[in-house]
Amino acid sequence: xxxxxxxDLYWMARYVERADNLARILDATQHIxxxxxxxxxxxxxxxxxxxxxxxxxxxxxxxxxASRENVVAFLAFSAENPSSIRSCFEAARRNARSVRTALTxxxxxxxxxxxxxxxxxxxxxxxxxxxxxxxSWVKQSSLLIDGSAVRSMLRNDQFFFNQLGKYTERADNxxxxxxxxxxxxxxxxQPVGGGLDYYQWxxxxxxxxxxxxxxxxxxxxxxxxxxxxxxxxRREMPRSLARCYANISELLTEIAQxxxxxxxxxxxxRATYARLANQTMDNIFQRGLHEFLLDFIAENNRLGSRISxxxxx
Amino acid sequence: xxxxxxxxxxxxxxxxxxxxxxxxxxxxxxLSNGKCRDxxxxxxxxxxxxxxxxxxxxxxxxxxxFRRIGxxxxxxxxxxxxxxxxxxxxxxxxxxxxxWGKLTAGLEQRVRTLNAFLSDIYGPxxxxxxxxxxxxxxxxxxxxxxxxxxxxPPGGVxxxxxxxxxxxxxxxxxxxxxDNVRTPSGVSYMLENRETMMRxxxxxxxxxxxxxxxxxxxxxxxxxxSIAPDGSGANPEVVILTPGPLNSAYYxxxxxxxxxxxxxxEGIDLFVREGFVYMRTTEGPRRVDVIYRRVDDDFMxxxxxxxxxxxxxxxxxxxxxxxxxxxxxAIGTGIADxxxxxxxxxxxxxxxxxxxxxxxxxxxxxxxxxxxxxxxxENIGDLVVKEVDGSGGYGMLIGPKADEEEIETFRxxxxxxxxxxxxxxxxxxxxxxxxxxxxxxxxxxxxxxFVLTGSxxxxxxxxxxxxxxxxxGSLVVNSSQGGGTKDTWVLHGG
Numbered sequence: 014x015x016x017x018x019x020x021d022l023y024w025m026a027r028y029v030e031r032a033d034n035l036a037r038i039l040d041a042t043q044h045i046x047x048x049x050x051x052x053x054x055x056x057x058x059x060x061x062x063x064x065x066x067x068x069x070x071x072x073x074x075x076x077x078x079a080s081r082e083n084v085v086a087f088l089a090f091s092a093e094n095p096s097s098i099r100s101c102f103e104a105a106r107r108n109a110r111s112v113r114t115a116l117t118x119x120x121x122x123x124x125x126x127x128x129x130x131x132x133x134x135x136x137x138x139x140x141x142x143x144x145x146x147x148x149s150w151v152k153q154s155s156l157l158i159d160g161s162a163v164r165s166m167l168r169n170d171q172f173f174f175n176q177l178g179k180y181t182e183r184a185d186n187x188x189x190x191x192x193x194x195x196x197x198x199x200x201x202x203q204p205v206g207g208g209l210d211y212y213q214w215x216x217x218x219x220x221x222x223x224x225x226x227x228x229x230x231x232x233x234x235x236x237x238x239x240x241x242x243x244x245x246x247r248r249e250m251p252r253s254l255a256r257c258y259a260n261i262s263e264l265l266t267e268i269a270q271x272x273x274x275x276x277x278x279x280x281x282x283r284a285t286y287a288r289l290a291n292q293t294m295d296n297i298f299q300r301g302l303h304e305f306l307l308d309f310i311a312e313n314n315r316l317g318s319r320i321s322x323x324x325x326x
Numbered sequence: 327x328x329x330x331x332x333x334x335x336x337x338x339x340x341x342x343x344x345x346x347x348x349x350x351x352x353x354x355x356x357l358s359n360g361k362c363r364d365x366x367x368x369x370x371x372x373x374x375x376x377x378x379x380x381x382x383x384x385x386x387x388x389x390x391x392f393r394r395i396g397x398x399x400x401x402x403x404x405x406x407x408x409x410x411x412x413x414x415x416x417x418x419x420x421x422x423x424x425x426w427g428k429l430t431a432g433l434e435q436r437v438r439t440l441n442a443f444l445s446d447i448y449g450p451x452x453x454x455x456x457x458x459x460x461x462x463x464x465x466x467x468x469x470x471x472x473x474x475x476x477x478x479p480p481g482g483v484x485x486x487x488x489x490x491x492x493x494x495x496x497x498x499x500x501x502x503x504x505d506n507v508r509t510p511s512g513v514s515y516m517l518e519n520r521e522t523m524m525r526x527x528x529x530x531x532x533x534x535x536x537x538x539x540x541x542x543x544x545x546x547x548x549x550x551x552s553i554a555p556d557g558s559g560a561n562p563e564v565v566i567l568t569p570g571p572l573n574s575a576y577y578x579x580x581x582x583x584x585x586x587x588x589x590x591x592e593g594i595d596l597f598v599r600e601g602f603v604y605m606r607t608t609e610g611p612r613r614v615d616v617i618y619r620r621v622d623d624d625f626m627x628x629x630x631x632x633x634x635x636x637x638x639x640x641x642x643x644x645x646x647x648x649x650x651x652x653x654x655x656a657i658g659t660g661i662a663d664x665x666x667x668x669x670x671x672x673x674x675x676x677x678x679x680x681x682x683x684x685x686x687x688x689x690x691x692x693x694x695x696x697x698x699x700x701x702x703x704e705n706i707g708d709l710v711v712k713e714v715d716g717s718g719g720y721g722m723l724i725g726p727k728a729d730e731e732e733i734e735t736f737r738x739x740x741x742x743x744x745x746x747x748x749x750x751x752x753x754x755x756x757x758x759x760x761x762x763x764x765x766x767x768x769x770x771x772x773x774x775x776f777v778l779t780g781s782x783x784x785x786x787x788x789x790x791x792x793x794x795x796x797x798x799g800s801l802v803v804n805s806s807q808g809g810g811t812k813d814t815w816v817l818h819g820g
Contacts, residue, residue, distance in 0.1 A: 014608050015608075114580050272608070272609050
């Protein structure tokens with residue numbers, strides 16, 4: 014297939030996934046910000062939402078203060094912020110439009126519909142209730158777009174590149190959300206910091222829709238090292254780094270089989286996956302969670318560049 | 327941007343259509359005595375038995391279908407991200423087998439002539455030596471491409487895909503309004519309109535014998551493969567080159583690529599190495615043999631034409647010149663559908679084929695010729711006067727609507743530079759029954775049949791794109807001016 018088309022399919026999925034992640038981050042933030050400070054901690058929840066979305070620098074170039082209104086405007090509706098939810102849908106649709114022949118009607122419909130619908134939300138009328146409705150609409154739309162792809166696309170390189178974009182973006186997002194909160198995720202032998210952090214932990218899980226999954230897997234109350242374990246190493250968890258890399262390696266293997274040739278992307282993805290599979294939380298905490306996550310984000314970016322060099326240009 | 331009355335040009339010697347105070351238009355369904363023409367009998371019966379409300383409902387369904395599929399066009403200059411759909415009229419236009427037979431014979435003749443003219447003008451240029459057409463009309467024409475001189479496309483086919491616009495003025499006469507031989511569009515509407523009609527009115531297809539149009543896709547693919555360069559193998563790689571999603575016909579480009587099963591490429595997807603064209607794929611470079619291009623000459627190769635173009639492929643012309651890639655249509659075909667050249671088409675038919683033209687040109691007086699000029703100056707109040715290199719209604723005088731001062735200005739202009747002007751009568755376009763103002767009313771139509779020419783011959787799918795001027799009395803069928811489309815039925819065997 015055309016490299017440009019593969020590139021469009023890859024980025025289309027990345028943008029849809031990014032919109033979905035932004036909605037989850039904002040949802041969790043809304044939740045924690047509506048608690049009394051005694052439960053939510055002293056930090057500004059809206060500022061940490063910006064950090065999770067990797068948008069702090071760009072935000073403070075336009076705004077002085079991370080108020081709810083400002084952050085919502087910037088992360089959800091801003092046309093100037095290339096990573097806002099609105100911009101993500103716009104970019105995804107632009108990618109989709111130039112690769113129409115590779116998309117099924119279902120995927121196009123879902124994406125085009127989302128783009129047309131986003132206009133019906135008024136950024137200036139976002140009281141809490143509307144805002145929550147908006148966020149659930151974003152999640153539904155992303156689900157519909159990705160679900161249409163999974164249900165209707167042929168299992169060939171077009172689909173593989175599309176899904177590759179989704180998991181690469183997802184791995185990046187999960188790692189960033191963890192990194193913003195790494196200071197509340199303490200090693201097992203550290204004394205747990207009382208009730209204050211509890212809601213911070215819950216908000217991490219909420220941001221990746223894993224609150225219920227956590228209980229199913231651990232059958233235990235929230236413990237920070239288990240949260241880190243869940244989101245980094247547990248393959249059962251759909252947004253964990255290990256699961257993302259299991260999927261990425263698998264997709265790259267499919268592509269290599271279709272083309273009859275392996276390349277640097279395949280070996281890099283397998284190496285990262287193997288490291289995650291053989292890792293323990295004790296090791297990670299010993300090395301430092303923050304350092305581990307920074308390394309991972311850089312490695313994930315390098316894989317993106319390798320894929321781009323090998324296939325997309 | 328085309329106004330049916332004024333873009334066409336024609337030739338002096340043929341009888342002009344009479345211009346009357348209140349023009350009498352030929353209606354394709356109903357004779358002036360109110361009787362229904364035979365071809366429309368069944369349709370007329372069917373229509374008289376149904377409520378226009380029912381048709382309106384079906385029309386809405388059709389529009390919904392179009393929007394869902396994404397059959398849209400972008401209007402240049404509009405800032406909103408929403409694309410528009412072209413209004414679709416649910417009442418079909420009918421053409422009988424004998425009418426179609428005569429029309430196709432004329433279209434074949436026309437397209438053979440266009441190819442012969444292009445081979446000649448980019449080759450020996452005998453038509454100039456024979457004095458048929460003045461050399462300055464060719465060599466000073468911006469549509470003439472000196473870069474294409476002496477490049478013979480495979481099989482001598484310059485125009486694999488033509489969309490010849492014709493209008494009907496009475497029961498027997500079709501005029502050619504325009505020969506579109508650059509990058510004619512609209513064929514996706516022909517195909518989608520039929521699909522839609524078959525879904526909306528299956529009962530009409532049961533009681534009419536309608537020639538199918540869906541073989542167009544196979545014929546197009548066969549045509550494109552037939553013009554592949556020698557040595558491109560049993561299954562040549564065909565691609566469609568689009569200017570990209572911002573182009574107004576982008577939907578059609580994706581539609582065709584999808585149906586043909588070929589890649590839809592943009593300039594950046596292609597590159598030229600050692601005289602061959604390749605596309606960048608996820609599996610490395612792949613050689614391209616035939617490019618069905620929907621990009622104008624000017625933008626095809628920044629090394630040869632406009633240097634600032636990012637839509638084309640640097641070095642493409644070198645591969646083309648070496649005969650390593652075929653272009654549909656060839657470079658330089660624009661000279662053949664140029665307004666000034668159009669007026670010579672009947673002469674070209676006689677010159678190249680030794681035949682009398684089957685389809686007429688719209689009668690045109692060329693002011694560069696003395697007797698024509700005298701006629702125009704005397705009758706200017708009844709005529710439409712146009713600059714030969716003007717377009718979009720600029721530099722034009724509509725005699726019946728102009729005041730004395732404007733007429734005098736144009737008289738002076740024609741005297742000063744007669745070669746720059748041509749004049750035509752106002753055409754009486756035929757009308758067809760159309761759903762308008764909640765009723766069925768006559769509206770003016772034109773027709774664009776699509777003519778395919780491969781190395782093995784010409785192929786015309788029975789049908790075409792009928793465009794209809796939806797506003798009462800309007801002769802403007804253009805989609806940007808409130809024009810719509812209709813399905814065109816060529817009746818099989820009668």
